[in-house]
Amino acid sequence: MRVAILISGGGSNMTALADSMTGDHPARPVLVLSNRPDAGGLARADARGIPTAAVDHRPYKGDRAAFEAALHDTLCAAQPDLICLAGFMRVLTEGFVARWQGRMINIHPSLLPKYRGLDTHARALEAGDTEAGCTVHEVTPALDDGPILGQARVPVRAGDTPDSLAARVLEAEHRLYPAVLRRLAEGDRKRLDLPQR
Ligand code: GRF
Numbered sequence: 001m002r003v004a005i006l007i008s009g010g011g012s013n014m015t016a017l018a019d020s021m022t023g024d025h026p027a028r029p030v031l032v033l034s035n036r037p038d039a040g041g042l043a044r045a046d047a048r049g050i051p052t053a054a055v056d057h058r059p060y061k062g063d064r065a066a067f068e069a070a071l072h073d074t075l076c077a078a079q080p081d082l083i084c085l086a087g088f089m090r091v092l093t094e095g096f097v098a099r100w101q102g103r104m105i106n107i108h109p110s111l112l113p114k115y116r117g118l119d120t121h122a123r124a125l126e127a128g129d130t131e132a133g134c135t136v137h138e139v140t141p142a143l144d145d146g147p148i149l150g151q152a153r154v155p156v157r158a159g160d161t162p163d164s165l166a167a168r169v170l171e172a173e174h175r176l177y178p179a180v181l182r183r184l185a186e187g188d189r190k191r192l193d194l195p196q197r
Contacts, residue, residue: 004080011041013086020178116144150192
């Protein structure tokens with residue numbers, strides 16, 4: 001299975017995914033693509049010998065269709081079977097999602113359906129939640145709403161700040177995303193639930 005990974009930032013999830021695809025793993029990373037040419041993750045991918053590309057959204061100045069057409073062309077050139085969004089911070093339109101539906105997944109830092117969108121950790125703390133976590137789901141046109149493929153849970157601890165909780169959840173993301181990817185690559189779409197750690 002050929003896997004393209006879309007990032008916008010440091011790419012720690014991308015690194016976890018890429019580093020998992022070795023040996024007898026049935027998938028390989030074929031492209032790391034960023035909408036930010038300065039994303040730290042591009043250098044990390046390059047250092048691993050993975051082809052990289054950037055499609056900067058800024059020159060498109062709000063012309064989402066043109067930006068997504070460029071994104072689509074760059075992706076098609078790499079012929080991926082699966083696209084993993086990993087901290088990709090652009091909302092994708094229905095048209096783009098429809099072209100890749102069933103072949104595009106995302107990781108979100110909350111236990112969906114709770115806290116779609118941004119600031120998930122601050123919202124979990126504000127609500128007094130005792131547990132937080134992350135979700136890997138299929139990407140559908142509605143934001144953070146597709147079928148859930150896996151979740152991992154972490155405790156919320158006394159004195160947690162959004163940053164300390166984010167760090168704990170991020171560690172869980174790095175366990176969950178490669179585990180779900182491996183299952184998908186092996187043809188298993190059954191939901192995976194990792195116990196709290
Ligand atoms: C992760 O928390 C991911 O869930 C969210 O953005 C963050 C990206 O981190 N969507 P990284 O770029 O993978 O380090």
